[in-house]
Structure formats: structure tokens, C-alpha cells
Amino acid sequence: MHYLSATLSLSLFWIVLSGHFSPLLLSVGAVSVALVVWLLWRMDSTDRQPNTLHPSLGLFAYLGWLLWEVVKANIDLAKRILHPSLPIEPTWTRLDVGLSTKLGKTLYANSITLTPGTLTTDVDEGHFMIHALSREGIESLRAGEMEEQIRKLGL
Template identity: 55%
Template structure:
């Protein structure tokens, strides 16, 4: 039943984005949806079964907050690039974290990478290796607001 829901959701989403009803396009879309569903099935077997993601209002609030952080980071990065008086001082440091579940770790690492000027280069047990174009970005991460928001989701 889980895979049927995934298949139907992907098919509807693909059709919504495509909007075409030509035979070739429908055949390629069907092939794409079947291939992605097969990949999901294989990933579930490798990782020990599927885990239900509890999507609540908190996740949407977090994504809205993250989008705002991306906008703010874009502005800061553009200022840093366009203004020669603001030097780029890259740092590569270890960031200790207290996120617990694999999903929280993935969400945190990807959120850091999505934010312009920062990149998660490695994820180990309870720490990440982070590359930042400016030490202020690393200090902001060490402040812990992003981590706290992810931990409060309870995923």
C-alpha cells in the first residue's frame, strides 16, 4: 500500500508539472514514476524498512524560516562579493551537534548546505565538517538556532 501511494502521488505530481497528454510524454512519465518507485523500494530494503515522516505545521514553519535564511545569506554573500572592502575569509571547522535521528542529521546537513556561503563536507556521529566563506557563518551555526529549530520538530 505504501508503494501504491508513492506511485500515485508521483504520477499525479508529474502530470501536474507536465500537463501534456501526448503518448510519448505519458510513456516517459510512466517510466520515470515506475523507476523512482523501484528506487524507493530498493532504498527501503537497504535501510531496513520505510519510516513514516510526520509532516506537521512545525516542518512548514521551519521550511519558511529556512527560505528566509537563504534570502538573508544570499544578500550577505552578494555584499561580500561585490564589496572589495569585505574580504572573503574561508574557514573549515568541525561543528558539534546534538541532533539525534538520521533524518534530523540529514535535514540539518542539507539545510546548512542550502544556505549560501556554507557547505557541509562530512557527517560523522555527532559532528559535521563545515566550510564557510566567512567566519560569521560558522559562528551563526554555533549559535544553534538552526539546530534547535530542527530538534524541536521531533522528527
């Protein structure tokens, strides 16, 4: 299953890159995808950490939601930077995280970092360390909407 979705996304990647549909290039593409999947399998069997993120509708919905958050946070941060008196109050705190899977934690940590004004500096068992440029940033994370969204994805 994991390799199936990998194969599909890689094939898509190939077609987007290539843009040529001659039989030669398509067959070469198939061989290439197979080679990469095989290498991926080799890597998986050495590090035993296969990825299991499948592209799904929910994921795209989440990304859309995240994008909106990012826009809002960006505007806020841009104002702070351009403001003559530089009104930032950096904080560095602990944020409890209930997500348990590696993928969920990764997605959450990256989403936090992606949102300007908040930055994940460390990922531990039950909590993250978050550096934030404003108190509002950390407050909104504490409210836990983002975590809830990720949980909805089933991670």
C-alpha cells in the same frame, strides 16, 4: 505509512505533470504510481534505508524560516563577492551536532549547505565539518537556532 505518503506525493506529482484528466491517463497514472511504489519497496528491501519524511505543516514552516535565512545569507555573501577587496575569511571547523536520525542530519546538513556562506563538507557521528566563508556564518550556526528548528520537527 511510508508507502502511503509516497503514493500520495507521487500521485500529486503525476497530476501536476500531466494536467490531463481523461480516464485513460488517470488510470495509466495510477498504474505508474503503483509501479514506482513497488520498485521503491524493492529498493527499500535491498538497502534497508526507507525514507520517512512526511510532508507536514511543520516542515513547510521550517522551509519558510529557512528561506528567510537563505535570503539574509545571500545578501551578505553577494556583498562580499562584489566588494573590491573580497573580504572573506574562510574557516573550516567542526560543528557538534546533537541530531541523531539520518533524516535529521541530512536535513540539517543540506540546510547548512543551502545557506550560502556555509557548507557542510563532512557528516560524522556526532559532528559535521563546516566550511564557512565568514566567521559570522559559523558563529550563527554555533548558536544552534537551525538545529533547534529541526529538532522541533521531531527528527
